[in-house]
Amino acid sequence: MLETKVCIVGAGPAGTAAALQLAQLNIDCIIVDKAVFPRDKVCGDGLSGKVITALNRIDPAIATRLKEANFKLNSWGVTFVSPARHSLDVGYRPDYNSKDGSHKETPIGYVCKRMDFDNFLVDEVKRRKEIQLHENVNIESYELTSDGYIVTGNKGSFQVKAQLLIIANGAHSSFTKNVANITIEHKHYVAGIRAYYKNISGNNPDNFIELHFLKSLLPGYFWIFPLPNGEANVGVGVLSEAVRKKKMNLKKSMLDIIENDPVFKERFKNAELTSSIEGYGLPLGSKKRVISGERYMLVGDAAFLIDPFTGEGIGNGLYSGRLAALEAAEAIRANDFSAAKLAHYDAEVYRIMGPELRLSHRLQKLVNFPWLFNTLMKVSSRNKQLQELLSCMFYEVDLRKKLAKPSFYLKLLFNR
Ligand SMILES: Cc1cc2nc3c(=O)[nH]c(=O)nc-3n(C[C@H](O)[C@H](O)[C@H](O)COP(=O)(O)OP(=O)(O)OC[C@H]3O[C@@H](n4cnc5c(N)ncnc54)[C@H](O)[C@@H]3O)c2cc1C
Structure with a gap:
């Protein structure tokens, strides 16, 4: 059996952020993922300014490498379109000026396929000797003992004993449900679908991402996020409560918009679907929850931290992963992994992200x-x-x- 102070389950943005921050603090850890990277993740692929800010706090060199990477598209803002089709362009920077182009020096937002972005983070993990990454390991059970957690995967062939767990295994985490007792509430959960298209017309010249609050989808929206090489991420996200109440079929709704809505019919006239249409859940941070306990902290989607208005979860995943690592360092220093000690993590997460989550x-x-x-x-x-x-x-x-x-x-x- 492997032994470690900290075991992180899940190597998405939240888990890798935790591992990289621990490495910066000279703390060894084991990180496990059921996938082999590069792997896909159903997402809108929108990265707001928060992503660079969070990476910069972990290690400015990582933020610099992401800024220099060529697999992403720079985006300078968001277009909101209301149900009555009032459109509002909001630049990410207060000094955004579409005419003089001065804003172009420093883009803040990106659109980037998760296949590439998550692989970038895993490559960062692979650079660090403090981090032991195990891919292709599906964790199936967790046992709390007097001096740690025993985590078992791949039908018993993989076992780690850790003093502390950071749970980063996303929206469908069994730990979140069974140990942390956080269950899905349909008014705090969104159902989302995503597809890739090529050659959509009418995109904003500064690659604004588009959120269209169409009447037929309220309280959800249809999005178009431009990607490199003329591709775009297109999807629909609707509060699960509404999906159930209205018996909505999101895939049908999306295709109906693309084929029949007068605006989108035109914009998709020459467009080509280049992927399958996939769905996944978005656990929202619209309700405060207890996200730590004896010897564990939940991060990212496993902690229900997605922004309830924009659907953005990557930034909060990175932030919470970093905060969990800082808390882990303090728990190791004090040799105290109790629920009372780790409750400070909850306080920090909601101090930093709470106001924004409440606004959203x-x-x-x-x-x-x-x-x-x-x-x-x-x-x-x-x-x-x-x-x-x-x-x-x-x-x-x-x-x-x-x-x-x-x-x-x-x-x-x-x-x-
Ligand atoms: C349709 C849709 C659109 C979205 N659009 C956006 C957007 O544009 N911008 C944005 O910021 N956010 C968006 N989000 C939210 C975003 O995808 C998530 O918030 C983000 O992926 C959370 O990161 P994470 O690291 O917590 O979890 P994940 O990215 O889900 O990573 C979890 C990792 O855990 C691994 N794992 C799972 N179970 C196990 C197991 N049992 N054993 C081992 N490993 C396991 C998985 O393989 C995965 O690698 C969207 C989500 C959806 C569904």
Whole structure:
């Protein structure tokens, strides 16, 4: 049986971030994944500024290598389209100016196939001698003993004993469900599907990602995220509660939009589907949960940390992985792996991500009131101050707190 201080289950963004941060702290760990990399992951492939910020905090050299990588497309902003088709372009940088091009120096957002991005992170893991990576190992059981966790995989042929576990095995984590007792609640969970297309027309010249809040999908949306080589990631995400209530078939809904919606019919006229259409769950951070316990911490999707408005989970996965590693270092130093000690991890996660998750939950609810959403979008498209604030939302996390106040929206709607 292998022995280690920290075992990380899952080598997606959250698990690799935890491993890389531990390595920076000179702490050895074992990281296990059932897949062999490069592997695909159903996703929109959108990477916001948070991704570079998080990688930079772990190790600026990793952030630099990602900035230099050529498998991604630089994106300078987001286009929101309301149910009444009011469109609002929000640059990621407050100084975004589509005309003079000065913003082009430093892109903040990227679109990048997960096949490439996750493999980039695993390559970073492979550079570090402090990290032992085991691919092709499917973890099946966890046993808590007096001095650690015994983790078993591949029908008993793989075993690790660890003082501490970092659970990073994504939205379908059995540990999250069976040990941490966090179960799916359909009002805090999104069902999503994704496909790759080539040759869609009408894309934004600065590669803005597009979120279309179409009437037929509310409270969800249809997205188009441009990729290198004329490809795009196209998908639909809808709150599971609505999918069940309306008995929606997301694949059918998406194909119907592409084939019959007057705007998209035109834009997809020469487009070609280049992949299968795949679905996966998005566990939302719209409800606070207990994400640690005796000898374990949950990170990324296993901790239900996806942004409830944008569906973004990679940034929060990286952030939570890093925070778990910092907490692990402190637990090892104190030789204390109790639930009480590790509860500090929960406090840190929600101190840092809580305000933004709460704001996004509010915005998500707003989408349930199309008239309010339409009005907000209409007002925003004419209000420079609000546009700046919205772009700060992507650029500067602290400024988002301003947006989390209900009075902000009331003022906006009624003091125009
Ligand atoms: C349709 C859709 C669109 C999305 N769009 C975006 C987007 O555009 N931008 C964004 O930021 N986020 C997006 N997300 C969310 C994003 O995909 C996740 O938040 C992100 O992948 C979470 O990273 P993670 O490391 O926690 O989990 P994952 O990326 O799921 O990684 C988990 C890893 O654990 C491994 N694993 C699972 N079970 C086991 C086991 N038993 N034993 C060993 N290994 C195991 C898996 O092989 C996998 O490598 C989207 C999600 C979906 C479903």
